[in-house]
Amino acid sequence: MRNRTLKLALSACSLLLFACSQAPSGDPTPAADARLLGAASEPGSWLTHGGSYAEQRFSTLSSIDEGNVAELGLAWSFDLQTERGVEATPLVADGVMYVSAPFSIVHALDAATGELRWTYDPNSDRSWSRNVCCGFVNRGVALYGDKIYVGTLDGRLVAVERASGSLVWEVSTVEGDRPYSITGAPRVVEGKVIIGNAGADFGVRGYVSAYDAETGELAWRTYTVPGNPADGFESPAMERAAETWTGEWWVAGGGGTAWDGMAYDPELRLLYVGTGNGAPSVRWLRSPDGGDNLYLASILALDPATGEIVWHYQENPAESWDYTATQPLLLADLEIDGRQRKVILHAPKNGFFFVIDRSDGSFISAEPFTTVTWALRYDENGRPVENPEADYRDEPKFIRPSPYGGHSWPPMSFHPGTGLVYFPKRDMGSIFASDPDWEYRPKTWNTGLDTAAFSEFSFSDGGPMSAALVAWDPVAQREVWSVDHVTGFNGGTLSTAGGLVFQGSSDGRFVAYRATDGEKLWESPTGTGVMAGPVTYTVAGEQYVAVAAGWGASFAMNGGQLALAAGVRGGGRVLTFKLGGRAQVPPGKAPLGPVPEPTYALESTEEEREQGMALYHFYCSVCHGPQAVAGGSVPDLRHLTEENHALFDAIVRGGLRQVQGMPAFADLLSTADIHAIQAWILGRARESVGGV
Ligand code: HEC
Numbered sequence: 001m002r003n004r005t006l007k008l009a010l011s012a013c014s015l016l017l018f019a020c021s022q023a024p025s026g027d028p029t030p031a032a033d034a035r036l037l038g039a040a041s042e043p044g045s046w047l048t049h050g051g052s053y054a055e056q057r058f059s060t061l062s063s064i065d066e067g068n069v070a071e072l073g074l075a076w077s078f079d080l081q082t083e084r085g086v087e088a089t090p091l092v093a094d095g096v097m098y099v100s101a102p103f104s105i106v107h108a109l110d111a112a113t114g115e116l117r118w119t120y121d122p123n124s125d126r127s128w129s130r131n132v133c134c135g136f137v138n139r140g141v142a143l144y145g146d147k148i149y150v151g152t153l154d155g156r157l158v159a160v161e162r163a164s165g166s167l168v169w170e171v172s173t174v175e176g177d178r179p180y181s182i183t184g185a186p187r188v189v190e191g192k193v194i195i196g197n198a199g200a201d202f203g204v205r206g207y208v209s210a211y212d213a214e215t216g217e218l219a220w221r222t223y224t225v226p227g228n229p230a231d232g233f234e235s236p237a238m239e240r241a242a243e244t245w246t247g248e249w250w251v252a253g254g255g256g257t258a259w260d261g262m263a264y265d266p267e268l269r270l271l272y273v274g275t276g277n278g279a280p281s282v283r284w285l286r287s288p289d290g291g292d293n294l295y296l297a298s299i300l301a302l303d304p305a306t307g308e309i310v311w312h313y314q315e316n317p318a319e320s321w322d323y324t325a326t327q328p329l330l331l332a333d334l335e336i337d338g339r340q341r342k343v344i345l346h347a348p349k350n351g352f353f354f355v356i357d358r359s360d361g362s363f364i365s366a367e368p369f370t371t372v373t374w375a376l377r378y379d380e381n382g383r384p385v386e387n388p389e390a391d392y393r394d395e396p397k398f399i400r401p402s403p404y405g406g407h408s409w410p411p412m413s414f415h416p417g418t419g420l421v422y423f424p425k426r427d428m429g430s431i432f433a434s435d436p437d438w439e440y441r442p443k444t445w446n447t448g449l450d451t452a453a454f455s456e457f458s459f460s461d462g463g464p465m466s467a468a469l470v471a472w473d474p475v476a477q478r479e480v481w482s483v484d485h486v487t488g489f490n491g492g493t494l495s496t497a498g499g500l501v502f503q504g505s506s507d508g509r510f511v512a513y514r515a516t517d518g519e520k521l522w523e524s525p526t527g528t529g530v531m532a533g534p535v536t537y538t539v540a541g542e543q544y545v546a547v548a549a550g551w552g553a554s555f556a557m558n559g560g561q562l563a564l565a566a567g568v569r570g571g572g573r574v575l576t577f578k579l580g581g582r583a584q585v586p587p588g589k590a591p592l593g594p595v596p597e598p599t600y601a602l603e604s605t606e607e608e609r610e611q612g613m614a615l616y617h618f619y620c621s622v623c624h625g626p627q628a629v630a631g632g633s634v635p636d637l638r639h640l641t642e643e644n645h646a647l648f649d650a651i652v653r654g655g656l657r658q659v660q661g662m663p664a665f666a667d668l669l670s671t672a673d674i675h676a677i678q679a680w681i682l683g684r685a686r687e688s689v690g691g692v
Contacts, residue, residue, distance in 0.1 A: 032145030032213075033191060037266055044538040046092040049140050049185040050411065051535070053264040054331035057413035058495050059536045063543040064579060065498030069512045069522045073581030075544060076114030078107070083570030083589075084633060084661060085135040085531065085552025089185065089411065089492070090574065091143050092537040092546075096162075099548055099574055100138040102661070104152040104182075108165060111546075112539040114576060118165035124153040127655070130663035131179035131443075133201045133622065135553030135633075139260065139409065139532075140185035142193060144213050149193050151182030157195050157211060169216035173197060178204045178253065179443055184260045189271055189304045192219050196258025196326075200279045203446035206256035208273050208300075210307060220307035224256035224275045224295050225249075237295075237309040246289035252440040254286070255279030256296045260409045263329040263344070264304065268359055271304040272331075272344060276324040280448030282434045283320040284393055292317035297325045299344060301361060311361035313382065316350055321374055321390070321432060322403035322447070323350035328411045328492075330421065331358060336475055345474050347412060347423050349405025352378065355474055367477040369470060370406035370427045374399050392432040396453050402430035404488065404555055411492035411533035413501070418515050420471040420480055422501045424490035428465040428562075444619075444668060451617045465562060469493070469503050471518060481518035487565040489555040491547070492533030504530020504547050506556075506566040508588060510575065527588030528571040529556060529632070546576040552633035557623045563631025564692060567591055570633040595638045595688040600645035604679030612680030615673055619665060628684040634661075638685040648678045 035042070040052040043060045051057045064072065080086060080101040090099040097111040103124045108117040129136050132153065142149040147159045147168055155174035160167055173195060174180045180197040187194045192210040200206060206224035211217060223234055226242035228250040233239040245254070261274035278286045278296045287293050297316035300309055315325045327348040334343055336355070343364065346354040351372040355364040363382025374390040390399050400406075404426060412423030433453035440446055467485040472478070491504030500521070501513045506529040512522040529551030536545045550572030556563050569589035604612075616628065623634045630636035640648075650656045652674050655664030669677075 030191065036144065036188060045094070046090065046535040046537050047143055048091070049089055049142065049187060050263065050328065050330070053266060055263045055328060056330055056332065057411055057493065057533060058415055060497045061536050061538065061543050062497040064496070064500065064545065066500065066514055066521060068579060069498070069500060071579045072512065072522050072524070072545070072577045074524065074583040074585055075576045075578040075581040076583055077576070077586055078109055078114045078116070078574040079586070080107070080548070080550060080572030080574065082550060082572040083552065084550070084572070085137045085556060085570070086548045086550025086572040087137040087409065087532050087553065088140040088548045089533045090535055090546055090548055091141055092535065093143055095539050097546065097574070098141050098143060098148050100141050100150055101572055102136045102138065102552075104138045104150050106141055106148065106150050106160070106165065109574070111537060111544065114574070120160050120165040122150065122152045122156065122158050126658045126661065127663055128154040128181060129661045131202055132181050132183065132198060133554070135557060136661050137183050137553045139183060142186040142188050144188040144193070147213065149186045149188065151184065151186055151195050153181050153183070155180045155182055155197060157182070157186065157193060157216070159193070159213070159216060171211060171216045171218070173209050180204050187262050187264065188213055189264045192304065194262060194271065196273060198257050198259035200253070200255030200257040200276045201281070201445060201447050202443070203252040203279045203440055204255070204257060205250070205253040206258055206275060208258050208302065208307065210304070222302060222307035222309065224258060224300065225254035225293070235308070241294040244291040244294045246287045246291050249287055252286070252446050253279045258326060260326040261329040263331050265331055265342070265358060268342070269304065270301040270310060270358065272329045272358065273300050273302060274298075274324070274326040274329055274346070274348070275300060276326050277319050277322045280438060280446050281320065281322050282438070282448035283318045285434065285438050285448040287318070290318070293319065297323055299325055299329065299346065299356060299361070301358070313356050313361040313363065315348060315352075315354065317383065321350070321399060323405065324348065327405070327407060327409060330412060330414055332414050332474070334475055336364060345414065345421055347407040347421070347425070347472070349401060349403070349408060350374070351401045351406035353472055353474065353477060355477070365477050369472060369479065370425050371400045372406070373429065392434055396431050396433035398429050399432050400429035401426065402428045404428060408554070410490065410531055413493040413495040415495040415501070415515050417497070418471070419473065419475065420515070421474055422469065422471050422493040422495055422503070424467065424485070424492070424503070425470050426467045426488055428488065451621070452614055469513070469518070471501075483513065483518050483520070487562055488559055489529070489531055491530040494534040494536060494545070496536060502534045502545055502547070504532070504534065504549060506530070506551070506568070508566070508568045510534070510547055510549070524577065525585050526575060527573065527585055529566050529568040542578060544576050544578050546574060548572070548574050556631045556633045558621055558625050559631045560626045560629040563625070564591070564629065566632060568632055591632065592636055592639055592692070594690045594692060595685055597689050598640070598682050598685040600642045600682065602675070602679055602682055604675070608676045609680045609683050612676035612678070615669065616677050616680055619669065620677065628681050637681045638688050640681065640685070645678070649674050652677070
């Protein structure tokens with residue numbers, strides 16, 4: 001019944017473009033749903049995270065094109081007032097832009113001028129910053145009817161009024177006292193707000209939740225991994241999944257968190273969700289007697305009405321390298337081997353580009369888009385043939401891709417005209433070492449990976465690293481063109497009917513490329529590194545291109561010297577361009593420069609400093625960088641002033657800077673531990689004097 005209603009709404013959309021923005025009276029599809037279903041035919045707006053339910057991030061707008069893009073200039077900028085990572089895709093509707101900043105703070109801006117309409121701060125619990133692997137980031141909001149939805153860092157889902165930013169409802173998505181967080185953008189499908197969580201690295205059980213968009217009432221929750229069989233299974237899917245796990249996996253939660261990619265096919269009535277790595281990440285610690293560990297590192301197709309798992313495709317059975325399948329899911333209809341196929345296109349961390357039949361999850365193809373050493377290939381059933389050399393059970397191994405992935409969350413776009421998919425790739429490996437003494441410890445890292453291995457290792461020692469924007473042909477499964485980047489983490493892409501691909505870069509540029517061959521046609525400085533995906537829209541008939549810029553999070557925090565190579569600092573801002581724009585891009589902060597001689601005096605023994613190094617790499621390096629080399633966003637502790645050294649214990653144990661995102665560690669670290677960490681940092685500063 002519902003199915004038919006939606007199909008009718010769809011055909012109304014395609015026949016009568018504007019029928020979608022205002023549902024005629026008597027149409028059983030609510031106007032808010034009809035508007036989202038018709039997003040692709042309302043190119044003046046950017047209504048959903050991926051531009052439409054298919055998440056293609058392609059716009060039919062063409063006022064800005066190959067011929068005139070050189071005249072693009074800044075129309076306005078808006079200071080997001082943060083030095084931390086910015087990952088949000090802005091939404092635009094009815095002349096207003098909605099963009100989220102770190103700690104899930106939402107701003108509504110006049111889309112033509114950048115003037116602030118309202119700000120909503122959900123007051124995320126700042127102590128929660130310790131519970132996220134990769135920064136206090138937020139990848140965007142959802143829009144539906146008269147409301148805006150945002151997930152908060154501390155795991156709440158919030159609805160505010162579009163007009164005023166005032167709170168309508170909020171719910172906690174967190175189960176028990178586990179460290180669940182939200183960094184991803186919600187999607188609204190069939191009147192329900194869909195959200196997954198982050199947290200697998202800290203030991204949680206993944207799930208996807210759907211809430212009634214009007215009331216916030218939980219409609220369904222679908223777990224991505226089984227719980228303790230003694231508690232009974234929530235569904236037959238969980239019972240089947242449990243057969244693929246061994247040992248007491250539920251103690252650490254199992255993982256499989258769905259922290260980013262989602263898409264929806266209204267005709268098939270399937271909601272697609274990508275799931276993450278295991279908790280712990282290391283397969284023999286998680287499920288000691290083997291098994292595929294469903295549904296880790298999988299694409300799940302869910303019935304949006306009930307949350308039931310309709311099909312699954314597991315990209316990494318028994319995942320063991322942090323190769324999440326949470327990366328953006330993009331839906332397209334392609335002719336493959338003479339047959340028209342409805343597919344999902346996916347470039348997850350594991351370095352293979354996947355083409356999957358989205359009607360039933362059957363495997364079509366997977367080919368590497370970057371250097372891959374963990375697997376040799378995928379067989380015809382869609383199962384990876386793992387490389388025996390990638391088994392790090394008995395000794396540390398250098399494996400590609402690294403846990404940053406060949407490609408992570410920066411959104412990709414698909415241009416129906418060129419048939420190409422555009423995304424930032426990375427060719428980089430890292431050491432993988434298993435921690436033989438790992439056991440589940442609540443509220444701390446539970447990856448099972450030996451962080452000490454990282455302490456002795458700078459990524460650049462592990463062979464060459466490179467990064468590029470690639471244009472990928474998903475039918476032929478090959479790269480058509482690529483443009484090299486300076487270093488690791490570069491922006492998502494937008495492609496347009498103007499024949500353009502827009503992308504920001506880690507080294508602080510926003511660039512327009514020709515979609516067919518990658519020729520650079522225009523660029524602007526951005527004053528900070530760009531990671532997020534750009535959008536385009538119109539106000540009063542004039543086309544704008546906007547991107548939220550701001551260096552920070554994962555690689556920018558813990559990529560060490562490789563991240564420093566970007567030569568940028570944090571400094572979040574929204575930059576919006578139009579033809580003939582004359583505004584000035586606000587300058588960025590200058591890189592820190594050489595490490596000064598530390599003047600602070602602290603007695604310590606060699607043994608204490610060694611202990612300090614291990615503690616630092618377990619608790620601090622994720623944000624402050626390996627070997628205390630920070631990547632340009634959070635403070636580089638080798639530069640710590642005498643004043644801050646004197647406050648070290650108050651900052652680190654006492655939470656003096658918690659509001660700014662420096663968590664308190666009084667519950668985990670003793671005064672002696674802090675002393676050891678500080679002594680080691682001072683030693684690193686002395687070793688580094690004059691260098692970067
Ligand atoms: C979740 C990320 C995160 C972790 C983990 C973290 N920090 Fe921080 N830290 C920050 C941020 C962000 C700031 C900057 C806060 C501000 O803007 O004042 C900071 C600031 C600091 C400062 C003050 C620096 C200055 O120049 O003002 C010190 C000292 C510090 N951290 C030490 C540590 C130590 C030691 C650890 C490990 C026990 C640690 N941090 C773990 C994020 C983190």
